[in-house]
Amino acid sequence: MKINVVGLGYIGLPTALSLAAGGWQVVGTDKNEALLEKLKAGEVTFEEKGLPELFAAATNSRNLTFSTVCVPADVYIVAVPTPYLKDSKRIDPRYVSAAVQDVLPVCPKGAILAVESTIAPGTMDSCVRPLIESAGLDCGADIHIAHVPERIIPGNMVYELTHNSRTIGVDEPQTGETLKKVYGAFCKGYMVVTSIKTAEMTKVVENTYRDINIAFANELARLCYRGGMDVNEIIRVANMHPRVNILSPGPGVGGHCISVDPWFLVGDYPDVVNLILQARRINDGMPAFVLERVSELMQQNGINVSQVGFYGLTYKENVDDVRESPTLQLYDCMKRHLATGARFYDPMVKDTLVENQYFGFDAFLDGLKLVVVMVSHDEIKANVTKLQNKLIFDTRNCVSGANVIKL
Ligand code: SAJ
DSSP, rough: OOEEEEOOEEEEEEEEHHHHHHOOOOEOSOOHHHHHHHTTTTOOOOOOTHHHHHHHHHHHHEEEEEEEEEEOOSEEEEOOOOOOOOTTBOOOOOHHHHHHHHHHTTTTTTTEEESSSSOOTIIIIIIIIHHHHTTOOOBTTTEEEEEEEOOOOOOEEEEEEEESSEEEEESSSSHHHHHHHHHHOOOSSSSEEEEHHHHHHHHHHHHHHHHHHHHHHHHHHHHHHHHTOOOOOOOOOOSSSOOOOOOOSSOOSSSTTTHHHHHHHHHHOOOTHHHHHHHHHHTTTTTHHHHHHHHHHHHTTTOOOOEEEEOOOOSSSTTEEEEEEOHHHHHHHHHHTTTOOOOOEEETOOHHHHHHHHHHHHHTTOOOOOOEESOOOHHHHHHHGEEEESSSEEETOOSSTEEEOOO
């Protein structure tokens, strides 16, 4: 079978590489020519544990080629971004629509079109099917559609791609069986075949579940601070109960998944959602809470803004992904209040994203009195001694010492 993976970003690239390394003929398609040039030169386009090795395995298999356009294939896997519209909070399916429209003119009769991108429940019916029908094709006779949501976690993508179970949403069981064979080239997890709408909803529910649970931890952090209690110790002790597993509070929720997907449900069911919306608000409020705490620490210790440094710009530890990052949310909040002058630094980020961004750890630390740990990269955990003479506000509970203040 020949497979065309459309969209070679965080999900599409490891998927294309795994399919090729697993033995299928794969064409990876992306409209971004600069990205394709890098890939053709054998360079990975983002940092991820195990990705270079997977790239080497795919290259050695000689099963992988790249193209800026879609090509005739038996199976299409669409892995493109799905942002949401800022005002209505509803999904913006423009990239999925564009990918489907690129596939339809070249796909042979009987091909499978599987969408991996996270979409609001009902999007396959409201967006993908109409595009197929308006092209004069018939879902089921000419083309078989499927929704196979990705589940891999940045930081451990390559392992999870192989070991996680998968949801395959289809119209006909036969399409499910074919896709099990396709993904079986690398997936050792259980593959459950269900309906398309169930697959769509399950994916959004998984990320919403995590958002709500993080929001609970964040709300506890706020109320423990008000009550003079140690939230991290309380969570540690409470989690010894066999049926309690509270997540970790932090400076907010970032990434292009958990901070986005629940909005699809809020946008589509505004009069029903309650808990889901509150969780979003709590998590979105965390960068401002961190800033309030920073301002208190500055006043209490006579520190001015030029002596404050924020460590970490990515949305979580040991990745280079800055999408929806709590530090960037905090930076926007500072700018809105005309509070500029603080330093920023992240060892994983090579581009300039904010004013006063430093590119060396030592230069960043030099002259600082207060370091706010926004991301628990390995670098800071291994270099706590460099922070000895500074006040540290640790929003991630990742460093310890007499000079450390927790969230
Ligand atoms: N976070 C906390 N406290 C925690 C856990 C996470 O504040 O206890 C923060 C992180 O720092 C980060 C954000 O939440 O800013 C999200 O991080 P994450 O590690 O929980 O998840 P993602 O966004 O990297 O990946 C999630 C995963 N979904 C679930 O765990 C249900 C992953 O499996 C999905 O594939 C991915 O979303 C996706 O693409 O949808």
